[in-house]
Amino acid sequence: NPAVNITSGNIGFSIAFGGDSEFGHRSIDGNNLALKLACNDSNAFYITVNSDMDGASTTLMHFRRKGYRGIYAELSTWLKSKSVEYDKDILLQRLLNENMFFNYFFAVGKDMESDRYAALTSRSPRYYVSGAFWERDSFLWSFPAIKLVDSEFYSSLCRDMILMHAKNAGDHAHYIDGTVLYPGFELDEAASYFILLGSMEDIDDDILRALEAVFKRIEREYDCDTGLYRTFLMPSDDPSEYPFLTIDNVILWSGLKNLMRLYQRMGLAEKAQLIGSRIEGIYNGIYNNLVKNIDGTGIFVWSCDGIGGFSLYNDPPGNLGLLHYYGFIDCQEELFRNTIEYYYSNKYKYYCESSKINELACDHHPNTPSGLGLCGSILNPVLQDRAIGWLKAANMDFGLLCESFDRETGEAKTGVGFATGSGYLAFALYHVLIQARK
Structure with missing residues (x-):
């Protein structure tokens, strides 16, 4: 041979x-x-x-x-045993499972030299930034879908990746061994460690030290005047006009609650008290600085500088519709509904009312709706039904999630072979179709 x-x-x-x-x-x-x-x-x-x-x-x-x-x-036997059943809608069942398995097989690989697993954006050469590691993409999008397939593997992967990458927490992109590929602090990426913490059962001393190192790095961005935390890059990896982002601080607020509960269980009262004060400060800081009256209606803005300047924007990887998903505000509250109504209307430059698929575009791809934004809309009860309709109308990457797609045909335009993105879609569908209805 x-x-x-x-x-x-x-x-x-x-x-x-x-x-x-x-x-x-x-x-x-x-x-x-x-x-x-x-x-x-x-x-x-x-x-x-x-x-x-x-x-x-x-x-x-x-x-x-x-x-x-x-x-x-x-x-075939293994795939059938791991597939998620949703017989109410065969198309949604297929989309959930195909994206779930693509994420499982392509967002994790085994290093041939060390025989250890490594998480990455995608093993597919079709994806334009394949073979690297983004904390957000893995911890917030990919890993929850991996857990649907194999919870034991998920647990070991969480531990290994926290220990491998925590030393450079928040840097834009890492090589798969944890060293920095692309510098630039992203608060949502650093905060993602603490979101992951909420689903972990076994916390040993090594993990605790790693998480404390992550918090120490985040503390360098704390602003005592507003109670908020700064970021350099947005969830899209682009520079932010203003340093304080609503969604980033909400993700941190949600994650720090997990860290506080861990300290409380361990009897570390002083550390728990500090984290508790930061949680309260973020909450108040958001309402004091990131809620503005626009056209006579109060809404969450995208970012601010803490001294009056703010921006009206909605970056798809950090869709403001996720404020409810992270537990920051109830979806029935007027402030949340006003926010969604504003951005998904002709008042906002990246909304197109006349198109077949009305998901938002963004600075990164101004003429095409976002697949990641679509996942956020699926997780948003206000838009959920519409978003699922948009999903069913968009073939994207032959049924797999892509970064952006045509607003009329649903055909993929950028970011195909996007394994961690497929994990996000799979988990979003599972969350709204099955988990939330149990």
């Missing part, structure tokens, strides 16, 4: 190729194989990868021993 070593820089691995039955082949220009099969013959071919040629070849032997029928039956 053909096998080849592949090297590039400091990376080396091997690939082997074979089939269930005999076949002929010849090399074409050293990079391609021409296969020779007997007329009307059939075969199943395997491609295996390992650290060296011996490992690739023995893995190929293992695959041939199992046979494609056995491999297919094993995978």
Whole structure:
């Protein structure tokens, strides 16, 4: 069977190729194989990868021993056992499961050298920033969907990724080993550690130290005059006009409640008291600085500088419709409904009333609705029914979530192969269709 070593820089691995039955082949220009099969013959071919040629070849032997029928039956049985059932709407059931499994298989990979798992945006080369790590994307979007498939794997992954990435908490993007790829502080990314904490059961000393290091980094952005915390970049990874963002501070407010409860369980009263004061300060700071009267109606604005300046914006990865999801305000309150009504109206520059799909666009892609914004709208009870209708009208990336899509056809425009985004969609659907109705 053909096998080849592949090297590039400091990376080396091997690939082997074979089939269930005999076949002929010849090399074409050293990079391609021409296969020779007997007329009307059939075969199943395997491609295996390992650290060296011996490992690739023995893995190929293992695959041939199992046979494609056995491999297919094993995978099919596993997928059926892990699928989420929602027989009220077969299309939504398919979208939930396909996005859930794409996230499960493509937002996590195993390092061939260390044999350890690593989380990443996507293993798909179709995604334009594949192979790197964003805390927000993994902790807030991908991991909740992984938990739907395998809760034990989820628990181990949470622990390993917190320990790997906490040393650079909040930096825009990391390499998959936790070192900084793209600097720039993002408050929502740093706060995502504490959101993750809320679903973790076993907190050991290593995790506690890591979380305390994250909080120490966040404290550098504390503003005693407003009670709020600063960010440099928005959830879209673009620079923010003003430093205090509503959604970022809400995510931190929600996450710090998890940290406070942990300290209370551990009997660390002084630390719990400090966190409690920060929680109260954020809450008051948001209402004092980030609620403005616009056209005679009070709404949440996107950001402010704490001295009067503010911006009217709604960044899809941090959709303001998530204020209810994070428990900051009830969806029935007038202030929340006014906020949603403002941004999803012709008063807002990135809303298009005449389009078939009315999800918001943004600075990042001003002419196309956002897939991430759509997930936020699904989690928003005020827009939930409309958002699910938009989802069913948008094929996006052949049913998988994409960054943005055409507002009329629903066809993907940017960000295909977006594995962590698919996790966000899968979890959002599960949350509103199944979890919230139990």
